[in-house]
Amino acid sequence: MTPDELLTKKDLERFKTELFELLKPMVEGGRLVQQKWLRSKDVRDMLGVSHGTLMNFRISGALKFKKVGGIFFYAADDIQKMLSNPEKKSPNRKG
Structure with missing residues (x-):
């Protein structure tokens, strides 16, 4: 050496x-600056939901998204709102 x-x-x-x-x-x-956009897998992990449930959130309009090519992106702020308000996590829930 x-x-x-x-x-x-x-x-x-x-x-x-x-x-x-x-x-x-x-x-x-x-705190580290949070990512502005998240992919589907990250959102599913954060919300603890399946692929189908996330798809239902998109279809029902409960969760806004952007599609670039074949990839769905979700605003991190929208996910934070959904996490802080658990009643809205399942938009089809009755009562």
């Missing part, structure tokens, strides 16, 4: 500082 291949504690501390500086713009108010 040559001396320029050795890592010192100081090198690692400098790397950590540089990494935090790069990540700082991605952090907002102490």
